[in-house]
Amino acid sequence: MASYIAKRLLAAIPVLFGLTIIVFLIMAMIPGDPATAILGSYATPENVAKLNRDLGLDKTLFEQYVIWIGNLFQGDLGRSYTLNRPVLDEVMERFSATLILAGTSLILCSIFGLLAGIVSAVRQYGWADKIITLLVLIGISTPSFWLGLLLILVFAVNLRLFPASGMYAIYGGGDLPDLIHHLTLPALTLSVVATGVIARLTRTAMLEVLRQDYIRTARAKGLSERKVIYKHAFKSALVGVVPVIGIQAGFVIGGAVYIETVFQWPGIGSMLVTAISTRDLLLVQGGVLVVAAAYVLFNLLADVVQTILDPRLR
Secondary structure (H helix, E strand, O other), rough: OOHHHHHHHHHHHHHHHHHHHHHHHHHOOOOOHHHHHHHHOOOOHHHHHHHHHHHHHOOHHHHHHHHHHHHHHHHOOOOOOOOOOOOHHHHHHHHHHHOOOOHHHHHHHHHHHHHHHHHHOOEEEEEEHHHHHHHHHHHHHHHHHHHHHHHHHHHHOOOOOOOOOOOOOOOOOHHHHHHHHHHHHHHHHHHHHHHHHHHHHHHHHHHHOOOHHHHHHHOOOOOOOHHHHHOOOOOOOOHHHHHHHHHHHHHHHHHHHHHHHHHHHHHHHHHHHHHHOOHHHHHHHHHHHHHHHHHHHHHHHHHHHHHOOHHHOH
């Protein structure tokens, strides 16, 4: 198992390295000058030229990339132009908030997606299967940002059951119940699409397993239907579903960018939106790199869990 994990980590290095190049080039192609955006009304040609020299932006793209990647290997992601603080500190502070939102959404979509998929497969072509299929199709087809606005309108503005924005109350709060109160709407919004994907694939995997001979043998031995479903069929079907959950982990982290904007959640997504608008190149590069690394690690974790469930995959 240790050698398998080591191989997967080594395979992730070229992916992350290629990602650094892509992110760096994309940011370089965005129109506008960071020095001009930072200086604002003080952006005279002399001031712009001086700031570009101070920031190292007067060098060629290759030189800028070599300097950045060299600092990266030393654990230094640079210093934010606009915030005037180390990028790593800002990214990790924001990423903790994103991890709370994405982790909660992943737990919700995994639980509801697996349960919906099992019920839909066991009750194939029944009313429960039809209702779940309809809800799944609606959930997958609904834009997350629109759903977030709808939930804010209904539950925050009209019913006043949940707050419309933020992570904690401005006055008071700050404890776990306050966090859960603010987390409910964005976490539900972010988990809807992933729940639908997991439910559909769980249904497909369960139907395939339920047709196997050993399931018929288990029923012929007189085992209860609950034990056949959850102890035998679900365990086998879960092997094929776990990688999908790993992929959805990356989806919820990426989807947090616009969900955090809708709900004003102080995570890495809202940070990236602000950093892109202000042309804070180092902050964008650091944020995207951390998100990509998290995506790779989530998929690695899913693969490890899959090999534990089915040792033949090793």
